[in-house]
Amino acid sequence: MPSPDRPGRRPDARVKLIAAVGFVVAVVVAPPGSWRYLGALGLGLGGVVVASGVSIPRLFARWLGFLLLVGFLAALAAGRVAATSGLSWRMAALDLVARNGLALLAMMTLAQVTPWTEMLRAMRRLGMPPALASTLAFMHRYGFVLRDELARMATARRARSFGRRGPGFAALASLIGVLLGRALDREERVFAAMTARGWDGTLRTLDD
Amino acid sequence: MHIPDVLLGGGAAIATGAIAAAGLGYALRRVDERHGARTTSLMGMTAAFVFAAQMVNFPVGPGVTGHLMGGLLSAVLLGPWAGAVVIAAVLIVQCFLFQDGGVTALGANFVNMGLIGAVGGYAIYDPIRRALGGRRGILIGAMVAAWFSVLLAAGAFAIELAAGGRREDFFRILTWMALVHAAIGVGEALITGLVVRLVLLTRPELIEAPSELEIEGDPRPAPGWAPTVAAGMGIALAVAVFVSPFAAPDPDGLEYVGEKFAFLPSEETPPVLAAPMPDYEAPVPSALRGLDEAKAATAAAGLIGTLVVFGFAWGMARVFTASDARPEASADAVA
Numbered sequence: 001m002p003s004p005d006r007p008g009r010r011p012d013a014r015v016k017l018i019a020a021v022g023f024v025v026a027v028v029v030a031p032p033g034s035w036r037y038l039g040a041l042g043l044g045l046g047g048v049v050v051a052s053g054v055s056i057p058r059l060f061a062r063w064l065g066f067l068l069l070v071g072f073l074a075a076l077a078a079g080r081v082a083a084t085s086g087l088s089w090r091m092a093a094l095d096l097v098a099r100n101g102l103a104l105l106a107m108m109t110l111a112q113v114t115p116w117t118e119m120l121r122a123m124r125r126l127g128m129p130p131a132l133a134s135t136l137a138f139m140h141r142y143g144f145v146l147r148d149e150l151a152r153m154a155t156a157r158r159a160r161s162f163g164r165r166g167p168g169f170a171a172l173a174s175l176i177g178v179l180l181g182r183a184l185d186r187e188e189r190v191f192a193a194m195t196a197r198g199w200d201g202t203l204r205t206l207d208d
Numbered sequence: 209m210h211i212p213d214v215l216l217g218g219g220a221a222i223a224t225g226a227i228a229a230a231g232l233g234y235a236l237r238r239v240d241e242r243h244g245a246r247t248t249s250l251m252g253m254t255a256a257f258v259f260a261a262q263m264v265n266f267p268v269g270p271g272v273t274g275h276l277m278g279g280l281l282s283a284v285l286l287g288p289w290a291g292a293v294v295i296a297a298v299l300i301v302q303c304f305l306f307q308d309g310g311v312t313a314l315g316a317n318f319v320n321m322g323l324i325g326a327v328g329g330y331a332i333y334d335p336i337r338r339a340l341g342g343r344r345g346i347l348i349g350a351m352v353a354a355w356f357s358v359l360l361a362a363g364a365f366a367i368e369l370a371a372g373g374r375r376e377d378f379f380r381i382l383t384w385m386a387l388v389h390a391a392i393g394v395g396e397a398l399i400t401g402l403v404v405r406l407v408l409l410t411r412p413e414l415i416e417a418p419s420e421l422e423i424e425g426d427p428r429p430a431p432g433w434a435p436t437v438a439a440g441m442g443i444a445l446a447v448a449v450f451v452s453p454f455a456a457p458d459p460d461g462l463e464y465v466g467e468k469f470a471f472l473p474s475e476e477t478p479p480v481l482a483a484p485m486p487d488y489e490a491p492v493p494s495a496l497r498g499l500d501e502a503k504a505a506t507a508a509a510g511l512i513g514t515l516v517v518f519g520f521a522w523g524m525a526r527v528f529t530a531s532d533a534r535p536e537a538s539a540d541a542v543a
Binding site: 021079084108111134143170176186190194203 | 232240252
């Protein structure tokens with residue numbers, strides 16, 4: 001079925017998704033130490049980022065947030081890469097961090113320019129099982145609702161337990177336990193409402 | 209715990225991707241058979257719950273916080289395959305929306321946390337719960353299985369990260385992962401236990417249970433041999449997992465042969481635990497520098513963690529049954 005998006009308005013989410021995942025695969029399959037190839041990919045990505053108008057400082061700030069974990073894992077995996085590629089241990093670790101950075105920036109850019117509903121529609125059209133796609137849509141819809149509910153519960157708890165130092169393990173766990181009960185209650189209500197409106201397990205949207 | 213892009217070797221990424229696709233397909237079919245039209249809302253809401261619950265940060269140590277992973281908790285609530293589907297949904301959203309975990313490592317992450325964490329964890333939880341029976345069995349089973357699910361996932365992580373590399377690299381990665389996750393696993397077990405305890409006290413009907421299993425009331429008298437046997441089995445499993453590096457007949461034989469015949473470069477081989485940061489003062493006790501010491505540290509982490517978790521689970525179950533005995537009795541009296 002042709003995309004209802006007017007041509008020229010913005011690229012179809014499928015194109016963006018395939019391009020981003022393809023870029024990541026291109027980075028992943030690059031042999032370790034192929035700096036020129038990575039540089040060329042990086043320049044291409046930079047062009048896309050500039051064209052898309054995503055905030056570049058924000059991208060790099062997020063990337064820095066991942067750097068500690070990636071650095072730790074790169075240090076663990078560098079031995080394997082160094083052994084198979086002939087790079088020194090330090091260059092192998094640097095190569096892993098650099099390539100991971102490119103992949104991360106590409107996926108961040110994709111997430112910045114593609115609303116989740118569009119991304120899901122693209123995934124469904126590219127063959128994701130419909131049950132999984134509708135679950136993901138539902139999860140996205142209520143994930144933030146539950147997050148807000150949790151924030152309200154945390155505020156209420158703080159308001160009632162002044163003077164206590166930090167939140168204890170048991171108090172935090174009971175917060176989660178109560179959230180679980182409320183979430184499953186909400187699921188019951190929502191499912192009843194969906195059934196009342198003819199829900200039969202297939203997600204139907206206006207654009208397909 | 210989420211593997212980012214690039215760090216996995218190509219073979220490991222493809223193999224885990226294939227296993228993950230097959231496993232997720234099977235899990236989706238099982239869940240659909242059981243829940244039908246309700247699949248979407250039940251899986252979606254539970255995934256949303258796990259997503260929100262992961263934002264609660266628990267103090268683990270000075271300046272370090274951890275959060276619930278939730279694979280085992282979802283499996284305890286909804287059954288193993290539903291737990292795997294929930295984890296798959298959480299991982300996909302984390303990957304595409306928050307870049308937590310790489311696209312090319314999505315399969316490996318699902319194998320670790322969904323198939324091993326939720327389905328494998330349930331396989332440990334279920335026999336313990338049956339052996340002990342009642343609420344106590346659910347609580348102890350969930351805690352012990354939560355601990356193992358984290359440790360087994362960490363072990364799988366080490367295998368995937370080291371696949372295609374040398375043996376001593378694998379042991380180095382395994383040691384680091386075991387040391388870090390021995391602590392994380394205790395946290396996961398505690399949080400899972402506290403949440404399951406609250407659910408058992410307030411909403412026991414939420415916990416998935418085969419019809420033959422009675423949650424309400426405890427059909428068995430005071431714990432006798434069964435818990436001891438179950439605990440013994442659990443400890444034996446822990447020992448098997450963490451001492452297995454020792455179990456190979458003459459574990460250093462390959463290296464000896466390799467050095468003799470020079471197919472393993474002997475002088476270039478870096479000291480096993482001096483990396484991750486060989487050019488700096490390695491943040492590792494000097495006792496951990498040899499291969500044997502690495503294995504010993506792995507085994508010790510596994511054993512100590514197992515004992516700690518069993519201690520917590522036992523203590524919590526005791527407190528639980530003590531504080532619970534009266535309300536249950538009065539409920540019976542009213543009925």
